[in-house]
Protein backbone atom coordinates (compact mmCIF):
# COMPACT_ATOMS: atom_id res chain seq x y z
CA UNK A 266 0.00 0.00 0.00
CA UNK A 267 2.37 2.65 -1.25
CA UNK A 268 1.73 6.35 -1.73
CA UNK A 269 1.33 5.99 -5.52
CA UNK A 270 -1.22 8.72 -6.23
CA UNK A 271 -3.34 7.08 -8.96
CA UNK A 272 -6.56 8.49 -7.55
CA UNK A 273 -6.21 11.36 -10.04
CA UNK A 274 -5.96 9.13 -13.11
CA UNK A 275 -9.68 9.61 -14.01
CA UNK A 276 -9.24 13.40 -13.72
CA UNK A 277 -6.46 13.30 -16.29
CA UNK A 278 -8.49 11.02 -18.55
CA UNK A 279 -11.14 13.74 -18.55
CA UNK A 280 -8.42 16.28 -19.42
CA UNK A 281 -6.54 14.10 -21.89
CA UNK A 282 -6.23 16.69 -24.67
CA UNK A 283 -5.28 19.74 -22.59
CA UNK A 284 -2.65 17.78 -20.64
CA UNK A 285 -1.01 16.00 -23.59
CA UNK A 286 2.61 16.77 -24.54
CA UNK A 287 4.29 16.25 -27.92
CA UNK A 288 7.99 17.05 -28.12
CA UNK A 289 9.74 17.29 -31.50
CA UNK A 290 13.11 15.65 -31.90
CA UNK A 291 14.97 18.95 -32.31
CA UNK A 292 13.36 20.67 -29.35
CA UNK A 293 15.40 21.72 -26.30
CA UNK A 294 18.35 19.43 -26.91
CA UNK A 295 20.96 21.38 -24.97
CA UNK A 296 22.17 20.91 -21.47
CA UNK A 297 19.90 23.04 -19.36
CA UNK A 298 22.69 25.37 -18.22
CA UNK A 299 23.36 26.69 -21.75
CA UNK A 300 20.44 29.08 -21.53
CA UNK A 301 21.62 30.29 -18.13
CA UNK A 302 18.83 28.63 -16.22
CA UNK A 303 18.03 25.07 -15.32
CA UNK A 304 14.35 25.79 -15.50
CA UNK A 305 12.05 27.70 -17.79
CA UNK A 306 10.73 30.91 -16.29
CA UNK A 307 7.33 29.80 -17.57
CA UNK A 308 7.28 26.81 -15.25
CA UNK A 309 8.23 28.94 -12.27
CA UNK A 310 5.46 31.44 -13.11
CA UNK A 311 2.92 28.64 -13.33
CA UNK A 312 3.97 27.21 -9.97
CA UNK A 313 3.44 30.62 -8.39
CA UNK A 314 0.00 30.85 -10.03
CA UNK A 315 -1.05 27.40 -8.80
CA UNK A 316 -0.14 28.37 -5.22
CA UNK A 317 -2.11 31.59 -5.64
CA UNK A 318 -5.19 29.63 -6.70
CA UNK A 319 -4.79 26.99 -3.96
CA UNK A 320 -4.08 29.74 -1.39
CA UNK A 321 -1.69 27.33 0.31
CA UNK A 322 1.66 29.15 0.19
CA UNK A 323 3.11 32.63 -0.03
CA UNK A 324 5.45 32.73 -3.02
CA UNK A 325 6.13 36.47 -2.98
CA UNK A 326 9.68 37.13 -1.84
CA UNK A 327 10.60 33.45 -2.23
CA UNK A 328 13.06 31.80 -4.60
CA UNK A 329 11.70 28.78 -6.48
CA UNK A 330 14.05 25.83 -6.95
CA UNK A 331 13.13 22.65 -8.83
CA UNK A 332 14.45 19.20 -8.05
CA UNK A 333 14.22 15.60 -9.20
CA UNK A 334 11.13 14.99 -7.10
CA UNK A 335 10.89 16.53 -3.68
CA UNK A 336 13.14 13.66 -2.59
CA UNK A 337 16.18 15.38 -4.06
CA UNK A 338 15.21 18.72 -2.55
CA UNK A 339 14.94 17.20 0.93
CA UNK A 340 18.57 16.10 0.66
CA UNK A 341 19.59 19.43 -0.86
CA UNK A 342 17.96 21.28 2.04
CA UNK A 343 19.87 19.27 4.66
CA UNK A 344 23.10 19.98 2.77
CA UNK A 345 22.37 23.69 2.50
CA UNK A 346 21.20 24.19 6.08
CA UNK A 347 24.24 22.40 7.50
CA UNK A 348 26.82 24.52 5.68
CA UNK A 349 29.25 26.72 7.58
CA UNK A 350 28.11 25.66 11.05
CA UNK A 351 30.44 25.79 14.07
CA UNK A 352 29.48 22.22 15.01
CA UNK A 353 27.63 19.42 13.18
CA UNK A 354 23.85 19.57 12.97
CA UNK A 355 21.51 16.93 14.39
CA UNK A 356 18.70 16.13 11.97
CA UNK A 357 15.43 15.27 13.73
CA UNK A 358 11.71 14.67 13.16
CA UNK A 359 8.88 14.05 15.60
CA UNK A 360 7.22 10.65 15.37
CA UNK A 361 5.37 9.33 13.57
CA UNK A 362 7.36 10.64 10.59
CA UNK A 363 8.00 9.83 6.93
CA UNK A 364 10.86 7.27 6.97
CA UNK A 365 12.80 8.71 4.04
CA UNK A 366 14.14 11.55 6.22
CA UNK A 367 16.03 9.06 8.33
CA UNK A 368 17.07 6.75 5.45
CA UNK A 369 18.31 9.61 3.33
CA UNK A 370 20.12 11.47 6.11
CA UNK A 371 21.81 8.28 7.29
CA UNK A 372 22.77 7.35 3.75
CA UNK A 373 24.27 10.76 2.93
CA UNK A 374 25.69 11.34 6.41
CA UNK A 375 28.86 13.40 6.47
CA UNK A 376 30.83 15.42 8.98
CA UNK A 377 28.33 18.30 8.84
CA UNK A 378 25.14 16.44 9.80
CA UNK A 379 23.80 13.24 11.33
CA UNK A 380 20.31 11.89 11.92
CA UNK A 381 19.56 11.83 15.65
CA UNK A 382 17.45 8.79 16.53
CA UNK A 383 18.24 8.92 20.24
CA UNK A 384 16.29 12.08 20.99
CA UNK A 385 12.80 10.76 20.50
CA UNK A 386 10.55 13.67 19.70
CA UNK A 387 6.80 13.58 19.85
CA UNK A 388 4.43 15.99 18.14
CA UNK A 389 2.84 17.13 21.41
CA UNK A 390 5.87 18.19 23.44
CA UNK A 391 8.57 20.71 22.68
CA UNK A 392 12.31 20.11 22.57
CA UNK A 393 14.53 22.92 23.80
CA UNK A 394 18.07 22.88 22.54
CA UNK A 395 21.09 25.15 22.21
CA UNK A 396 22.61 22.90 19.52
CA UNK A 397 22.49 23.06 15.73
CA UNK A 398 19.32 21.21 14.80
CA UNK A 399 17.60 20.68 11.46
CA UNK A 400 14.02 19.50 11.91
CA UNK A 401 11.86 17.94 9.22
CA UNK A 402 8.21 18.83 9.63
CA UNK A 403 5.66 17.14 7.37
CA UNK A 404 2.44 19.07 7.34
CA UNK A 405 -0.06 17.54 6.81
CA UNK A 406 1.78 14.59 8.19
CA UNK A 407 2.60 11.34 6.45
CA UNK A 408 1.33 8.97 7.98
CA UNK A 409 -1.46 10.52 10.08
CA UNK A 410 -2.66 13.51 8.00
CA UNK A 411 -2.54 16.03 10.85
CA UNK A 412 -1.14 19.52 10.44
CA UNK A 413 2.13 19.67 12.29
CA UNK A 414 4.50 22.28 13.69
CA UNK A 415 8.19 22.14 14.56
CA UNK A 416 8.81 20.88 18.11
CA UNK A 417 12.48 21.94 18.37
CA UNK A 418 13.08 25.33 19.91
CA UNK A 419 16.36 27.16 20.16
CA UNK A 420 18.54 29.79 18.51
CA UNK A 421 20.19 27.34 16.10
CA UNK A 422 17.11 25.39 15.00
CA UNK A 423 16.30 25.40 11.30
CA UNK A 424 13.24 23.74 9.85
CA UNK A 425 12.46 22.07 6.54
CA UNK A 426 8.69 22.12 5.95
CA UNK A 427 7.66 19.25 3.73
CA UNK A 428 4.28 20.37 2.37
CA UNK A 429 3.85 17.50 -0.12
CA UNK A 430 0.25 17.10 1.10
CA UNK A 431 -0.59 20.75 1.82
CA UNK A 432 -3.18 20.96 -0.95
CA UNK A 433 -6.98 21.20 -0.68
CA UNK A 434 -7.03 17.54 -1.84
CA UNK A 435 -5.78 16.29 1.51
CA UNK A 436 -6.26 18.93 4.16
CA UNK A 437 -7.94 22.13 5.19
CA UNK A 438 -5.67 25.07 4.33
CA UNK A 439 -5.96 27.28 7.45
CA UNK A 440 -3.66 29.92 5.94
CA UNK A 441 -1.02 30.20 3.23
CA UNK A 442 2.22 28.61 4.47
CA UNK A 443 4.97 31.16 4.79
CA UNK A 444 8.00 29.36 6.23
CA UNK A 445 11.64 29.88 5.23
CA UNK A 446 12.10 26.49 3.51
CA UNK A 447 9.00 24.80 2.08
CA UNK A 448 8.96 21.78 -0.19
CA UNK A 449 6.20 20.71 -2.61
CA UNK A 450 5.87 18.03 -5.26
CA UNK A 451 4.00 17.26 -8.49
CA UNK A 452 3.61 13.72 -7.19
CA UNK A 453 0.85 14.72 -4.77
CA UNK A 454 -0.52 17.78 -6.59
CA UNK A 455 -1.24 16.22 -10.00
CA UNK A 456 -0.37 12.58 -9.21
CA UNK A 457 2.57 12.49 -11.69
CA UNK A 458 5.00 10.81 -9.34
CA UNK A 459 6.88 9.28 -12.27
CA UNK A 460 7.85 12.66 -13.73
CA UNK A 461 10.06 13.32 -10.69
CA UNK A 462 9.42 17.02 -10.32
CA UNK A 463 9.34 18.84 -7.01
CA UNK A 464 10.04 22.41 -5.97
CA UNK A 465 11.17 24.35 -2.95
CA UNK A 466 10.10 27.85 -1.95
CA UNK A 467 13.06 29.42 -0.18
CA UNK A 468 13.29 32.77 1.57
CA UNK A 469 17.02 33.13 2.08
CA UNK A 470 19.20 33.75 -0.98
CA UNK A 471 22.21 31.89 0.39
CA UNK A 472 20.12 28.80 1.22
CA UNK A 473 18.68 28.95 -2.30
CA UNK A 474 22.20 29.17 -3.80
CA UNK A 475 23.47 26.29 -1.68
CA UNK A 476 20.51 24.08 -2.60
CA UNK A 477 20.99 25.03 -6.24
CA UNK A 478 24.63 23.95 -6.02
CA UNK A 479 23.51 20.55 -4.71
CA UNK A 480 21.23 20.11 -7.76
CA UNK A 481 23.99 21.22 -10.16
CA UNK A 482 26.62 18.96 -8.65
CA UNK A 483 24.38 15.90 -8.47
CA UNK A 484 22.34 16.27 -11.69
CA UNK A 485 23.48 19.23 -13.82
CA UNK A 486 19.84 20.33 -13.92
CA UNK A 487 16.39 18.82 -14.28
CA UNK A 488 15.20 16.91 -17.36
CA UNK A 489 13.66 19.20 -19.99
CA UNK A 490 11.02 16.57 -20.80
CA UNK A 491 9.92 16.46 -17.17
CA UNK A 492 9.80 20.26 -17.09
CA UNK A 493 7.73 20.42 -20.27
CA UNK A 494 5.29 17.83 -18.97
CA UNK A 495 5.01 19.63 -15.64
CA UNK A 496 4.38 22.91 -17.45
CA UNK A 497 1.63 21.37 -19.59
CA UNK A 498 -0.02 19.85 -16.49
CA UNK A 499 0.12 23.20 -14.69
CA UNK A 500 -1.43 24.88 -17.74
CA UNK A 501 -4.20 22.27 -17.78
CA UNK A 502 -4.82 22.83 -14.05
CA UNK A 503 -4.99 26.58 -14.53
CA UNK A 504 -7.54 26.35 -17.39
CA UNK A 505 -10.68 28.28 -16.47
CA UNK A 506 -10.65 29.42 -12.86
CA UNK A 507 -8.05 26.80 -11.91
CA UNK A 508 -10.03 25.23 -9.10
CA UNK A 509 -11.33 22.05 -10.81
CA UNK A 510 -8.52 19.76 -9.73
CA UNK A 511 -8.93 20.81 -6.09
CA UNK A 512 -12.69 20.31 -6.17
CA UNK A 513 -12.27 16.92 -7.81
CA UNK A 514 -9.50 15.70 -5.51
CA UNK A 515 -11.19 16.91 -2.31
CA UNK A 516 -14.47 15.29 -3.29
CA UNK A 517 -12.80 11.99 -4.02
CA UNK A 518 -10.58 11.92 -0.96
CA UNK A 519 -13.33 12.99 1.44
CA UNK A 520 -15.65 10.34 -0.04
CA UNK A 521 -12.94 7.75 0.58
CA UNK A 522 -12.47 8.92 4.16
CA UNK A 523 -16.24 8.75 4.79
CA UNK A 524 -16.42 5.17 3.40
CA UNK A 525 -13.51 4.11 5.54
CA UNK A 526 -14.94 5.83 8.64
CA UNK A 527 -18.30 4.09 8.18
CA UNK A 528 -16.64 0.67 8.15
CA UNK A 529 -14.29 1.42 11.06
CA UNK A 530 -17.21 2.80 13.13
CA UNK A 531 -18.62 -0.74 13.22
CA UNK A 532 -15.41 -2.09 14.72
CA UNK A 533 -14.01 -1.99 18.22
CA UNK A 534 -10.89 -3.84 17.07
CA UNK A 535 -9.66 -1.10 14.71
CA UNK A 536 -9.64 2.66 14.97
CA UNK A 537 -8.37 5.46 12.72
CA UNK A 538 -6.87 8.84 13.49
CA UNK A 539 -9.03 11.82 14.31
CA UNK A 540 -8.60 14.91 12.18
CA UNK A 541 -10.62 17.87 13.43
CA UNK A 542 -12.74 19.91 10.98
CA UNK A 543 -11.02 23.21 10.24
CA UNK A 544 -11.68 26.43 8.42
CA UNK A 545 -10.19 26.21 4.93
CA UNK A 546 -8.80 29.27 3.24
CA UNK A 547 -9.37 27.65 -0.16
CA UNK A 548 -12.99 26.51 0.23
CA UNK A 549 -13.78 29.46 2.52
CA UNK A 550 -15.68 27.25 4.94
CA UNK A 551 -15.11 24.69 7.69
CA UNK A 552 -14.37 21.36 6.08
CA UNK A 553 -13.88 17.78 7.20
CA UNK A 554 -10.91 15.47 6.68
CA UNK A 555 -9.71 13.97 3.38
CA UNK A 556 -6.24 12.59 4.25
CA UNK A 557 -3.92 10.68 1.96
CA UNK A 558 -3.47 7.85 4.45
CA UNK A 559 -5.34 6.08 7.22
CA UNK A 560 -3.31 5.58 10.38
CA UNK A 561 -5.00 2.47 11.69
CA UNK A 562 -4.63 1.34 15.29
CA UNK A 563 -5.30 -2.20 16.49
CA UNK A 564 -7.06 -1.71 19.82
CA UNK A 565 -6.89 -5.23 21.23
CA UNK A 566 -4.17 -5.80 23.82
CA UNK A 567 -2.89 -8.89 21.99
CA UNK A 568 -2.72 -7.23 18.52
CA UNK A 569 0.75 -5.79 18.99
CA UNK A 570 1.52 -6.40 15.31
CA UNK A 571 -1.34 -4.73 13.51
CA UNK A 572 0.21 -5.30 10.09
CA UNK A 573 -0.02 -9.07 10.59
CA UNK A 574 -3.65 -8.78 11.65
CA UNK A 575 -4.50 -6.84 8.50
CA UNK A 576 -2.40 -9.07 6.27
CA UNK A 577 -4.44 -12.06 7.43
CA UNK A 578 -7.39 -10.17 5.95
CA UNK A 579 -5.50 -9.55 2.67
CA UNK A 580 -4.73 -5.93 3.43
CA UNK A 581 -1.21 -4.71 2.82
CA UNK A 582 -0.15 -1.70 4.86
CA UNK A 583 3.08 -0.21 6.19
CA UNK A 584 3.92 -1.04 9.77
CA UNK A 585 4.05 1.66 12.46
CA UNK A 586 7.72 1.07 13.28
CA UNK A 587 8.66 2.21 9.79
CA UNK A 588 7.36 5.63 10.88
CA UNK A 589 9.19 5.37 14.23
CA UNK A 590 6.00 4.51 16.12
CA UNK A 591 4.50 1.30 17.56
CA UNK A 592 3.60 -1.68 15.40
CA UNK A 593 0.13 -1.38 16.88
CA UNK A 594 -0.28 1.16 14.06
CA UNK A 595 -0.40 0.57 10.30
CA UNK A 596 -0.52 3.09 7.48
CA UNK A 597 -2.99 2.36 4.69
CA UNK A 598 -2.82 4.32 1.46
CA UNK A 599 -6.03 6.03 0.33
CA UNK A 600 -4.34 7.51 -2.74
CA UNK A 601 -4.46 4.58 -5.08
CA UNK A 602 -6.79 3.77 -7.99
CA UNK A 603 -10.55 3.33 -7.53
CA UNK A 604 -10.13 -0.44 -7.96
CA UNK A 605 -7.49 -0.63 -5.26
CA UNK A 606 -9.56 1.49 -2.90
CA UNK A 607 -12.70 -0.60 -3.48
CA UNK A 608 -10.75 -3.80 -2.80
CA UNK A 609 -9.38 -2.29 0.40
CA UNK A 610 -12.91 -1.43 1.53
CA UNK A 611 -14.15 -4.96 0.69
CA UNK A 612 -11.37 -6.61 2.63
CA UNK A 613 -11.76 -4.32 5.61
CA UNK A 614 -15.54 -4.84 5.66
CA UNK A 615 -14.95 -8.60 5.77
CA UNK A 616 -12.54 -8.28 8.70
CA UNK A 617 -15.01 -6.13 10.62
CA UNK A 618 -17.91 -8.47 9.80
CA UNK A 619 -15.86 -11.42 11.13
CA UNK A 620 -15.13 -9.45 14.28
CA UNK A 621 -18.82 -8.73 14.82
CA UNK A 622 -19.98 -12.24 13.85
CA UNK A 623 -17.60 -13.75 16.38
CA UNK A 624 -18.96 -11.69 19.28
Ligand code: PMP
Nearest residue numbers: 268334335336407429450452463
Ligand atom coordinates in the same frame (compact mmCIF):
# COMPACT_ATOMS: atom_id res chain seq x y z
N1 PMP B 1 7.57 13.87 1.27
C1 PMP B 1 6.55 13.13 1.69
C2 PMP B 1 5.96 13.44 3.02
C3 PMP B 1 6.08 12.05 0.94
O1 PMP B 1 5.08 11.30 1.40
C4 PMP B 1 6.69 11.76 -0.31
C5 PMP B 1 6.24 10.64 -1.21
N2 PMP B 1 5.55 9.62 -0.67
C6 PMP B 1 7.76 12.55 -0.70
C7 PMP B 1 8.17 13.61 0.09
C8 PMP B 1 8.52 12.27 -1.97
O2 PMP B 1 7.87 12.71 -3.08
P1 PMP B 1 8.56 12.90 -4.51
O3 PMP B 1 7.81 11.97 -5.41
O4 PMP B 1 8.34 14.32 -4.83
O5 PMP B 1 10.01 12.59 -4.41
